[in-house]
Amino acid sequence: MLDSILFYFFAGVAVLSAALMVTRRNAIHSAVFLITALMATAGIFLQLRAEFLFVAQIIIYVGGIMVLFIFVIMLVRLDVAIHQIRFRMQKWVAGLVALALALEVTVILLLARRLPGQGLLIQGSAPADKLPPNSEELAKSLFSSYLLPFEIASVLLLVAMVGAVVMAKNKKRTNES
Amino acid sequence: MSPTTHAILNFVVTWWVELVCGVVIVAVVPLIAGYVVLVERKLMADMQARLGPMRVGPHGLLQPIADAVKLLIKEDIVPDNADALIFWFAPVVSMTAALTSMGALAFGPAFQVARDINVGILFVIGVSSLGFLGIILGGWASNSHYSIIGAIRSTAQLVSYETAGGLAIVCALLLSGTLKIRAIVDVQQHDGVWFVFLAPVAFFTYLVASIAETNRAPFDLPEAESELVAGYMTEYSGFRWALYFLGEYSNMIVVASVATTLFLGGWLRPFPNVHWLNWLDFLPALLIVLVGVYCIHRAGKQPVPVQTWFMWAVALACFAVAAIFIAPWIFAPLKFIVPGLNGAFWFLLKVSAYIYIFMWLRFTLPRYRFDQLMHLGWYILIPLAIVNVFAVGVAMLLESEFGWNRWLALIVTTVFTLAVAFFLVYSHDKRTAAASSATVDTTDSYAG
Numbered sequence: 001m002l003d004s005i006l007f008y009f010f011a012g013v014a015v016l017s018a019a020l021m022v023t024r025r026n027a028i029h030s031a032v033f034l035i036t037a038l039m040a041t042a043g044i045f046l047q048l049r050a051e052f053l054f055v056a057q058i059i060i061y062v063g064g065i066m067v068l069f070i071f072v073i074m075l076v077r078l079d080v081a082i083h084q085i086r087f088r089m090q091k092w093v094a095g096l097v098a099l100a101l102a103l104e105v106t107v108i109l110l111l112a113r114r115l116p117g118q119g120l121l122i123q124g125s126a127p128a129d130k131l132p133p134n135s136e137e138l139a140k141s142l143f144s145s146y147l148l149p150f151e152i153a154s155v156l157l158l159v160a161m162v163g164a165v166v167m168a169k170n171k172k173r174t175n176e177s
Numbered sequence: 178m179s180p181t182t183h184a185i186l187n188f189v190v191t192w193w194v195e196l197v198c199g200v201v202i203v204a205v206v207p208l209i210a211g212y213v214v215l216v217e218r219k220l221m222a223d224m225q226a227r228l229g230p231m232r233v234g235p236h237g238l239l240q241p242i243a244d245a246v247k248l249l250i251k252e253d254i255v256p257d258n259a260d261a262l263i264f265w266f267a268p269v270v271s272m273t274a275a276l277t278s279m280g281a282l283a284f285g286p287a288f289q290v291a292r293d294i295n296v297g298i299l300f301v302i303g304v305s306s307l308g309f310l311g312i313i314l315g316g317w318a319s320n321s322h323y324s325i326i327g328a329i330r331s332t333a334q335l336v337s338y339e340t341a342g343g344l345a346i347v348c349a350l351l352l353s354g355t356l357k358i359r360a361i362v363d364v365q366q367h368d369g370v371w372f373v374f375l376a377p378v379a380f381f382t383y384l385v386a387s388i389a390e391t392n393r394a395p396f397d398l399p400e401a402e403s404e405l406v407a408g409y410m411t412e413y414s415g416f417r418w419a420l421y422f423l424g425e426y427s428n429m430i431v432v433a434s435v436a437t438t439l440f441l442g443g444w445l446r447p448f449p450n451v452h453w454l455n456w457l458d459f460l461p462a463l464l465i466v467l468v469g470v471y472c473i474h475r476a477g478k479q480p481v482p483v484q485t486w487f488m489w490a491v492a493l494a495c496f497a498v499a500a501i502f503i504a505p506w507i508f509a510p511l512k513f514i515v516p517g518l519n520g521a522f523w524f525l526l527k528v529s530a531y532i533y534i535f536m537w538l539r540f541t542l543p544r545y546r547f548d549q550l551m552h553l554g555w556y557i558l559i560p561l562a563i564v565n566v567f568a569v570g571v572a573m574l575l576e577s578e579f580g581w582n583r584w585l586a587l588i589v590t591t592v593f594t595l596a597v598a599f600f601l602v603y604s605h606d607k608r609t610a611a612a613s614s615a616t617v618d619t620t621d622s623y624a625g
Contacts, residue, residue: 055296059303133295
């Protein structure tokens with residue numbers, strides 16, 4: 001009862017703010033609605049007893065990435081950028097992507113209905129309060145069975161970071177000369 | 178009974194402790210924050226050889242309440258070109274983030290609002306960092322240059338120093354091996370030593386980073402009066418301004434509590450496992466009685482009769498609190514409240530000491546310039562914090578795999594970290610000296 005109320009509350013907030021995020025003209029308003037959508041998703045994670053994912057979502061997305069988003073939005077003059085031609089193409093690209101995504105979701109849902117007991121349905125899941133603390137479980141699987149993908153991802157992030165620093169440095173040098 | 182009322186009743190029966198504690202936090206923390214402001218003003222006055230607020234109540238004891246009433250009835254001005262909606266809710270975001278993060282803190286073995294969640298310390302850090310969204314949005318919504326520069330400065334500062342602070346916290350988490358708040362304190366009790374002695378560099382890094390994260394002097398660049406009027410709060414007045422202020426001071430209490438839990442042994446008294454020091458359990462009651470006696474001593478010297486009576490009232494209140502502390506020793510069945518009460522006392526004492534250090538630094542050190550702040554963060558603190566995480570990890574490996582003595586391992590790695598710190602400071606000094614002698618325009622793009 002309470003669980004379903006909470007779920008529909010979080011889901012409703014997430015969907016509504018996602019819709020508002022896309023339709024707002026003002027970039028900062030969009031960012032604010034993106035934050036509420038992310039927070040509502042974090043709430044759903046918490047309801048699934050994925051408390052580590054919940055905290056990671058808040059720290060990384062809301063506390064880190066969104067702060068940088070807003071930072072950039074405040075520094076860039078979006079009212080100028082919005083009139084540039086290359087942003088106009090976005091409407092068609094976005095429409096195509098949305099269509100592809102909708103198809104994908106439909107196919108998954110249909111498949112899940114076709115194959116009872118498979119696909120999206122999880123059978124024999126442990127009761128929520130008997131689950132082991134999932135930060136420990138996550139660490140165990142990340143550092144044992146999924147060590148290689150984890151290391152590859154961290155190397156990728158490191159390369160991206162070094163690349164960003166190099167690009168920023170190059171620009172500064174050309175400005176000075 | 179309909180299913181809906183049944184569900185609501187069930188909810189209340191299951192969660193009533195958490196609900197009551199939540200209400201208590203929302204009701205009491207603003208009051209505490211108000212008195213922290215009073216203590217700060219009094220301390221500042223003392224260090225500058227003044228008296229500070231003296232008019233409202235004896236020694237200005239009612240000043241926070243007068244300030245709160247003044248702020249409540251002040252006109253709430255919204256600038257014409259402000260983005261009204263965001264302008265309205267930005268201070269609320271700041272305040273809510275600080276108060277919510279308090280929910281997961283444990284103020285003693287018996288005082289914790291939320292149940293001991295598995296990711297307690299991460300929850301506190303993550304949610305309290307959301308307060309910055311309030312600052313950024315408020316600064317942007319004000320549509321004023323001072324505000325937006327203050328907001329941008331605070332973002333840059335947050336991003337720089339949260340990294341260093343987070344890495345410092347990682348050291349303590351490495352030593353404790355858990356994210357649960359109570360378990361962290363239990364590990365410190367089991368080991369018989371506070372983590373501040375095991376990882377002093379991490380504690381220092383966290384101290385500096387937490388000052389920067391709460392926007393306090395010497396890192397209060399986002400609201401530097403001489404440059405930015407009041408930074409992101411410039412356009413705010415009345416109660417919304419008070420909400421920002423409360424958020425800031427609640428945030429101070431949060432970072433102090435995190436530092437106390439992680440590094441200063443939480444609610445443990447000094448030497449919790451040494452039995453001949455058990456008389457320390459009487460210290461809380463004794464200290465409170467001493468405060469009461471001091472109030473009676475001062476009561477006779479008050480200039481106005483009202484103030485004399487008030488001093489007596491404060492003294493009586495102290496004695497009443499002391500009586501609660503002493504009662505279990507006389508009336509044995511109440512013995513079960515002793516650990517809770519003493520724990521809360523020690524926890525609050527450590528938090529107060531930490532906040533006192535904040536204030537002391539504020540009145541002692543001059544404000545940094547913005548590029549100096551950035552250099553300190555990126556060139557010194559973050560590399561130092563990374564090296565320190567590495568060093569603590571190596572020390573733990575030496576202990577567990579090679580059978581080294583714990584203290585030997587930690588002393589060796591701490592000395593190594595300190596050497597790195599000296600090298601960083603030295604090379605940075607050399608670099609800045611070279612830059613200033615070359616007279617290149619080294620304007621920092623972050624500087625507002």
